[in-house]
Amino acid sequence: MTGSTGRPGTWLAWTRTLPLEGDTEAIFAALHGADGGTAVWLDSAQQAYGMGRWSIIGAPEGPRDHVVEFWAADGRVRIDGADAGxxxxxxxxLAERLDANPVDAPxxxxxxxxxxxxxxxxxxDIGTRRRMPEPDAQLVHxxxxxxxxxxxAVVQVVATGPASDEADARSWIAATARRLGEIAPLAPPxxxxxxxxxxxxxxxxxxxxxxxAVRSWLLAGDSYEACYTYTLRCPVDDAPFEAYRRLRRANPAPYASYLRMPGRTILSCSPERYLTVSRSGWAETxxxxxxxxxLADPAADRAAAAALxxxxxxxxxxxMIVDLLRNDLGxxxxxxxVDVPQLMAVETYATVHQLVTSVRARLLPRPAAGVRAAGALFPPxxxxxxxxxxxVELLDALxxxxxxxxxxxIGAFSRCGAVDLSVVIRTAVVADGVARIGTGGAITIDSDPAAEADETVAxxxxxxxxxxxxxxxxxxxxRA
Structure with missing residues (x-):
């Protein structure tokens, strides 16, 4: 157990460490079922490039846990389905709720x-906020x-809360530890x-x-680069969990995730870090x-990476995006x-090579600095x-x-001050038997339309x- 009595409202953390046995998908299925109620899994399906060490699995099981849903057009919030303003x-x-009850964790x-x-x-908060039937944000406490x-190769079973929660927390940890000791491997998807x-x-x-149209903006000087996107839809004839198990095998990523939310399920295999903030206030995007x-041929594949x-x-x-983010973070x-420790390095994943830059800085001290930094940089x-x-204004209209x-x-905002978020790419949202998948790419004055279309396919x-x-x-x- 850890905690601090130095600040009113500080919660405690109770933990138990166990050896890791089996795959995280078997852990998720054993604890929360392949099909069931709200549950989340931030899945580090690949450990690469300093990312993907930890996976987080949980559901709103504690006495103070809840689901927050948010509609941006009118700033409407529902908590566990009830209107909250x-x-x-x-x-x-988020900043106020997290700052009210920090956890001084190990x-x-x-x-x-x-x-x-x-x-x-x-x-x-720029451009047009369109009214949507589904929530613009869903977060599980x-x-x-x-x-x-x-x-x-260990699993930490964790419960947090005020000191009055200790009996319930220890009971939950013991029950969860027993279940983790009985996990059986799943059949192949x-x-x-x-x-x-x-x-x-x-x-x-x-x-x-x-x-x-985008090219006309560039020629007029209204934009220098625009990320144009569109949407794909396909029918879903089996359980989203089965689709996700196939996905994490075919295209593992350090920021994969499976979020079973009210009304929809989100499946992601994102390789892109939006923002990570350490407890000490260092931020990286x-x-x-x-x-x-x-490419299948190794020599051709290496050549493709070099050409990129x-x-x-x-x-x-x-x-151009690095300059934008240096300014936003600054x-x-x-x-x-503000520092750029890695400029335009190739990172290789299961299906694509990517050109990636790292931008780091130390945030100005303020309560819930990580949450507020995520908001200040948003959208990615x-x-x-x-x-x-x-x-953004031009893209909204087009x-x-x-x-x-x-x-x-997608990601986690922690009561210890840490933040770890991915950009929502390579992601499907499944609802009412349909998967919705966004794709797109950056358009510059040198873009070739055929090559850009091929990139969205890839x-x-x-x-x-x-x-x-x-x-x-x-x-x-x-075509027509």
């Missing part, structure tokens, strides 16, 4: 309870959860049913016409700009601390363009439909395959 700023709500615990979930692109350490070509929100003709398909790193258009895309950080610069405000969860963030291929679908641009459909 309107005109609310989501970032301030140093080796990356998450000390708090909020886990998804904040969609629509939560942005967790005070009962397990943390899997993939490096040390079923093959996906064949569902044919997905439906796209744009045809090839509309896609090229929209890229012409790792924008991805530049994608190339993996050297491509002038791709480097230009990356550099406004909320201590003077002289890699999913907007530059200059951010004007480009894109065929709202982005929804896509281009937002980015969405693994997601579509998990549901037995293909991209309509690949199949020669969606």
């Amino acid at each position: 309107s005109g609310i700023d989501l970032w301030e709500l 140093a080796d615990l990356p998450f000390a309870g708090g909020y886990v979930g998804a904040i969609g692109y629509g939560v942005k 967790l005070s009962r959860f397990v943390v899997v350490d993939h490096v040390d 079923l093959a996906p049913p064949s569902a044919g070509a997905a439906e796209a929100s744009v045809t090839r003709v509309r896609y090229r016409r929209d890229l012409d 790792k924008p991805i700009k530049g994608t190339a398909r993996r 790193a050297a491509d002038p258009k791709t480097r230009s895309e990356n550099l 406004r909320i950080s201590a003077p002289g601390t 610069g890699s999913m907007t363009g530059a200059p951010k405000r004007r480009t 894109e065929a439909e709202p982005r929804g969860v896509y281009a937002g963030v 980015k969405s291929a693994a997601m579509l395959r998990a549901f037995g679908c293909t991209h309509p641009f690949e199949d020669g459909q969606s």
Whole structure:
């Protein structure tokens, strides 16, 4: 047990460490079922490039746990399905709730309870906030959860709360530890049913016409780079959990996640770090700009990675977003601390090579600094363009439909002050028997429409395959 009595409202953390036995998907299924109520799994399915050490699995099982849902158009909040007001700023709500009850957790615990979930692109405070039937953000408060350490091969069973929760917390830890000792491996996931070509929100003709419109902004100087996106839809004929199990095998990622929320399930295999904030206030963002398909021939694959790193258009895309993020981070950080320790490095994943830059800084001290930093940088610069405000306004008017969860963030806001969030790319939102998948790419003055279309196909291929679908641009459909 850890905790501090130095500040009123501080909660305690009770923990038990166990050896890791079995895969995290078996742990999730054993604790929360393959199909059931609200549960979340931040799944480090791949440990790579300094990311992906820990996975977090939990459900709102504690006496103070709840689900927050937020609609950006009117700032409306519901907590566990009950109206909790309107005109609310989501970032301030999270900051106030987390700061009211900090947890002084062990140093080796990356998450000390708090909020886990998804904040969609629509939560942005620039451009147009469109009214949506589904919430723009859903977050689960967790005070009962397990943390899997993939490096040390241990599982930490954790409960947090005020001292009065101790008996309940210890009882829950003991029961969960017993269940973890009885886990059996799962059978291999079923093959996906064949569902044919997905439906796209744009045809090839509309896609090229929209890229012409973006080019006109660039020529006029209204934007220097714009991340244009569209949506794919495909039918879901089996359980989302089965689709996710296929996905994490075919395309493992350090920021994978499976979020079973009220009314929908979110499946993600994102490789992109939006923001991580340490307890000491150091922040890092790792924008991805530049994608190339993996190739079966090793020599050709290495050549593709080298070509990506050297491509002038791709480097230009990356550099513009790096400048944008250095500026955004600099406004909320201590003077002289903004640094770029890694500039335009190639990172290789199961299906694509990516060009990635790291930007770091020390945040100015303030309560819940990590949450407020996430809000200050939102929406992700890699999913907007530059200059951010004007480009977002133009994209809002051009894109065929709202982005929804896509281009937002997924991750954890901890009561110890840490934050760890991914950018919502390579992600499907499943509701009412349909998977919705966003895809897109950065458009610059040097962009070739055919190459840009091919990049959007490459980015969405693994997601579509998990549901037995293909991209309509690949199949020669969606042309008119």
